[in-house]
Amino acid sequence: MREDFIGFVIVKDLSGEGLFQAILKYLQNSGLDLSLMRGQSYDGASAMKSDVVGVKTVIQAQYPLAVFTYCSNHCLNLVISSACANTHIRNMIGTVKETVSFFSRSAKRSNALKEFITKTQGEAVRIKGLISLCETR
Structure with a gap:
């Protein structure tokens, strides 16, 4: 399975049908063969996952797979948002942020980390460094 970001879609109609039409048009314009679509995933918004009028229902009607x-x-x-109310979790996230900053502030430390990752995990590992924590994800 592979997941790739392909772009943002500007929508005016926020109903399930309106969102479906905007998504469908964007996917078709991207040259994707929608008959090969095997999955869809959204957050909990009713316009997206409603069994009656949600995007998922409209898509499954046309693409049952x-x-x-x-x-x-x-x-x-x-x-994570709920857990951040817990002091231990909040402190752990702060420690992770500081660790990422420690390596990213120095090219020498960053290179040493990359060499260590390559040495211990092999060349096949795609990411050879730490990724900054995104506040919203």
């Missing part, structure tokens, strides 16, 4: 799953990144974001 496009199984809906709740967005795991959104679930994780909700869990």
